[in-house]
Amino acid sequence: MTPKRKPVVGGNWKMHGTLGEAQDLASEVRNRLSSYGAVQTLVFPPFPFLGAVAQRLADSNIGLGAQDLHFEKKGAFTGAVSAEMLTSVGCAWVLVGHSERRHVFGDSDDVVAKKLRAALAAGLKPVLCVGEKLEERKAGDTFAVNRRQLRTALNGLAGDQLQHLVLAYEPVWAIGTGLVATPEQAQEVHADVRAAVAELLGGAFAGAVRIQYGGSVKAETAAGLMAKADVDGLLVGGASLKAEEFAAIVRARA
Ligand code: 13P
Numbered sequence: 001m002t003p004k005r006k007p008v009v010g011g012n013w014k015m016h017g018t019l020g021e022a023q024d025l026a027s028e029v030r031n032r033l034s035s036y037g038a039v040q041t042l043v044f045p046p047f048p049f050l051g052a053v054a055q056r057l058a059d060s061n062i063g064l065g066a067q068d069l070h071f072e073k074k075g076a077f078t079g080a081v082s083a084e085m086l087t088s089v090g091c092a093w094v095l096v097g098h099s100e101r102r103h104v105f106g107d108s109d110d111v112v113a114k115k116l117r118a119a120l121a122a123g124l125k126p127v128l129c130v131g132e133k134l135e136e137r138k139a140g141d142t143f144a145v146n147r148r149q150l151r152t153a154l155n156g157l158a159g160d161q162l163q164h165l166v167l168a169y170e171p172v173w174a175i176g177t178g179l180v181a182t183p184e185q186a187q188e189v190h191a192d193v194r195a196a197v198a199e200l201l202g203g204a205f206a207g208a209v210r211i212q213y214g215g216s217v218k219a220e221t222a223a224g225l226m227a228k229a230d231v232d233g234l235l236v237g238g239a240s241l242k243a244e245e246f247a248a249i250v251r252a253r254a
Pocket of ligand 1: 012174237238
């Protein structure tokens with residue numbers, strides 16, 4: 001791994017837990033990781049718990065993010081949450097284009113692009129997620145799908161607008177399935193994602209941007225993935241709900 005890219009590991013709590021459980025998990029994550037500065041740690045709780053988790057993480061080096069946002073600033077969008085709402089409860093980060101938003105809720109590449117712009121306009125740091133489905137991989141379209149998702153999201157944006165951007169490669173077939181990509185599979189796609197970013201935003205930007213891998217990461221697979229040259233961190237779902245395992249994943253980097 002190039003030393004200038006500080007690893008970044010996120011815990012995506014998805015739709016799990018109650019307020020009390022979220023508060024306890026946040027406090028436990030803080031206790032285990034607040035003195036560990038070698039890796040940037042982020043957590044992404046469900047919307048209703050963001051304010052309470054922000055309090056638990058106050059003045060710590062653990063970043064707080066939301067799992068999604070709406071692209072409009074305000075209005076009659078029942079159930080939706082704007083970027084400004086997120087910043088107002090203490091969020092600094094937001095996932096954009098997570099595969100569950102794309103494939104369960106139907107967010108198109110264009111919607112993801114709008115969400116990315118809304119996040120940037122509000123000063124949120126985006127984690128832009130891309131990833132291919134199993135049938136796309138089987139058809140030999142892995143690189144093309146990830147490149148299309150990247151291109152649509154990043155088209156027309158400049159590097160200086162994207163200085164806090166983090167990318168996450170999350171193959172859909174690996175999410176929540178226990179089928180973790182091998183370090184070699186992850187590295188192959190990460191290298192192509194970085195090459196695609198170089199074409200879109202230049203080599204210097206591509207060399208600096210951090211690319212996380214996500215999909216069935218566990219404590220025992222974290223080190224092997226992070227050892228790869230273009231894997232700059234991990235985005236963890238299920239295993240991030242247990243503070244002990246999440247802390248082990250964050251600390252797994254050699
Ligand atoms: P799992 O780690 O549960 O497979 O989820 C990965 C993910 O979607 C993180 O955003």
